[in-house]
Amino acid sequence: MTKQLPICSLSLDLDNQWSYMKTHGDAGWETYPSYLDLVVPRALEILDRFGWKITFFIVGQDAALEKNRDALQAIAAAGHEIGNHSFNHEPWLHLYTKQQTVDEITRAEEAIEAATGCHPRGFRGPGYSLSRTTIEVLAERNYLYDASTLPTYLGPLARWYYFHTTNLTPEEKKQRKILFGGLREGFRPLKPYFWEVGDRRLLEIPVTTMPILKLPFHFSYLLYIATYSPTLSLLYFRSALAMCRALRIEPSLLLHPLDFLGGDDSDDLAFFPAMKLSGRTKCNYLSALLLTLNAARRAVGIGNHCDLTGSIDA
Secondary structure (H helix, E strand, O other): OOOOOEEEEEEEEEOOHHHHHHOOOOOOOOOOOHHHHHHHHHHHHHHHHHHHOOOEEEEEEHOOOOHHHHHHHHHHHHOOOEEOOOOOOOOOHHOHHHHHHHHHHHHHHHHHHHHOOOOOOOOOHHHHHHOOHHHHHHHHHHOOOEOOOOOOOOOHHHHHHHHOOOOOOHHHHOOOOOOOHHHHHHHOOOOEEEEEEOOOEEEEOOOOEEEOOOEEEHHHHHHHOOOOOOOOHHHHHHHHHHOOOOOOOOOEEOOOHHHOOOOOOOOOOOOOOOOOOOOOHHHHHHHHOOOOOOOOEEOOHHHHHHHHHHHHHH
16 A cells, blocks of 8 residues: 655635735725736646645635636635635734724635635734734634744845835835744744633644744745756755654645746736746746645645644644
């Protein structure tokens, strides 16, 4: 009998074009421009090639717009898990009051369920934003897990790059002053753990970074490395997976829409790393990375990962 590969979880934060423009401070985001009609078919085709069912974290505002319904329904129809990625996709969610947080999460739930027929049981904050208030609201609403933490020391560097490529006002920069977190994020655990909320517990599934070094290896980061050397990108990824296996970490890995889009698909997002590549080239690089993952791990959605590992009973 062939030995079954160890598992990992795989998710895609379905941030739309308008949300990137909004965070970047670009005009025109209020019309909610969308690239979901391009991203979703590409993502579903590649995932189907590997036979994977993953988690898509959907933004409530997108679910509320009729023009996005076909794309979102296609995700659910393909059997993928649907998660909550907030309603307004504001990376300063951690600054919300309790009532604002309740409204944000419930509005997203209602819109997502209306669009897809699926009630989310997992949440990821935009820009890895998380607060004690958010944890409390999720626990009170009986969420199975949160997946908002990114344990890395590179948050301040990512924020510096972000601020130097945006059109933000000083007030907007102040609002985003702890975007991507600080150095202390690097001390967070890589393995799943629980938040205690009164008599409730909420499972935290961190986005995995390289053990010990805490360097990111989500796919956007790997594709950025591939702009310099595809070979180096693959080597880096294999090393990270090997370290996870050695330390018995079942990784939770992350995709973004721009992993499937290139500069020839959108002129409005050229400020993002790796957007100088064409869409076809990026999808080819991504497919090579996913092929490497497929040889090492069996990819599942985050909710399924929780169930299979028994983490919710740990």
